[in-house]
Amino acid sequence: MAGQVKSRERVQEHGEVFTNEREVNAMLDMVRQETERIDSRFLEPACGDGNFLAEVLRRKLDVVDSRYRRSLPEWERYAFVAVGSVYGVELLGDNVDACRERLYGIVEERYSRVCRKSPNPAFLDAIRYVLGRNILNGNALSLKAVDEAGNDTDEPIIFSEWSIVMGDRVKRRDFRLDEMLEGNVDEGQTRSLFGADYSSAVDWEFDEETRSFIPSPIREFPLMSFYEVMDVE
Numbered sequence: 019m020a021g022q023v024k025s026r027e028r029v030q031e032h033g034e035v036f037t038n039e040r041e042v043n044a045m046l047d048m049v050r051q052e053t054e055r056i057d058s059r060f061l062e063p064a065c066g067d068g069n070f071l072a073e074v075l076r077r078k079l080d081v082v083d084s085r086y087r088r089s090l091p092e093w094e095r096y097a098f099v100a101v102g103s104v105y106g107v108e109l110l111g112d113n114v115d116a117c118r119e120r121l122y123g124i125v126e127e128r129y130s131r132v133c134r135k136s137p138n139p140a141f142l143d144a145i146r147y148v149l150g151r152n153i154l155n156g157n158a159l160s161l162k163a164v165d166e167a168g169n170d171t172d173e174p175i176i177f178s179e180w181s182i183v184m185g186d187r188v189k190r191r192d193f194r195l196d197e198m199l200e201g202n203v204d205e206g207q208t209r210s211l212f213g214a215d216y217s218s219a220v221d222w223e224f225d226e227e228t229r230s231f232i233p234s235p236i237r238e239f240p241l242m243s244f245y246e247v248m249d250v251e
Contacts, residue, residue, distance in 0.1 A: 042069050046077070053077040056100050063158035065106030068117035071153075075104055075121055079128050087132045094129075094141050095186060098244045101125060101145055102180030102188075106153045107195075109168055118149045140245040147248035151178045161196040176236065180244075188244040191235035198232060 052058045056078050062070045078100035086092040101121070108114045125145050129137060156163045156175040163173040175195040183189050242250055 042073050046073055054081050056081055056096050057103055059103045059105065061105040063107050065108045065117055065153065067113045068106065068120045071104050071106050071117065072120055072124060075100060075124055079124065083128065083132070090133060093132050094138070095182065097125060097128070098144065099182055102148050102152065104152060105177055107156045107158045107175060108153070109157055109164060111155050111166060114153055114155045118153045121149055121153070122146055144244055144247050148180065182244070183241060186243045186245060187241045188247060189241055190239040190247065192237040193233065193235050
C-alpha cells in the first residue's frame with residue numbers, strides 16, 4: 019500500500035486510499051479512445067490529489083503535442099481545451115490544492131517544451147484559473163460544497179463548461195452538478211423524479227453534442243478570449 023495511504027487517521031476518518039499507477043492506467047485503457055479525445059470530458063467524483071486526472075490530462079496533451087506542437091497558438095488553444103475538459107470533486111482541501119498544482123505542473127512542463135520564446139503568462143494564468151473552477155472542494159455524495167473543516171455547506175457544487183467557438187474565443191457556461199446528474203438522460207427517456215430539488219423551476223434543453231437532455235446553465239458569460247477568462251466574473 020506504499021504511496022496509497024497518507025496516514026492511518028485519514029483512512030479511518032475519510033476512507034482515503036489512493037489508486038496506484040498500474041490500476042489507473044489499466045482502467046483508463048478500457049476507455050482509451052475517450053482519453054485520447056482532446057475535448058472528451060472526465061469527472062472524478064473523489065479525485066484525491068489527481069492520480070486519474072493527471073493521467074487523463076497527460077494522454078490528452080500527448081495528442082495535442084503530436085498534432086499542434088509546430089504552431090504555438092494552436093498548441094495553446096487545444097491545451098486549454100484539454101484542461102477545460104477535466105473535472106474533479108474532492109472532500110479534503112489539501113488534496114484539492116495538490117491536485118490543482120499537479121495538473122498545472124503537467125501543463126507548465128509541456129508548455130516549456132513547445133514554447134521556444136518567453137512563455138505567455140496570460141496562457142498560464144488562464145490554465146490556473148480553469149483548474150480553480152474545475153477542481154472543487156466538495157462532497158460528491160451530497161453534491162454540496164464544503165467548508166475548511168470538510169463539512170457540507172448549503173451551496174451546490176458549480177462547474178464551468180468551456181467551449182471553444184472560434185479562434186481563441188471561448189464560451190463559458192456554469193452548471194449545478196446536482197442538476198446535471200439528474201438531467202442527463204437520453205432523448206426519449208424520462209428524467210428521474212427523485213434526488214433533485216425541483217422547488218425552483220429548472221429548464222431543460224437537448225444537447226446535440228452529448229445527445230441527451232441537460233439543465234439550462236445557471237449563468238452564461240459573453241464570448242471572450244481564453245487568455246482573458248480570469249478577468250471576467
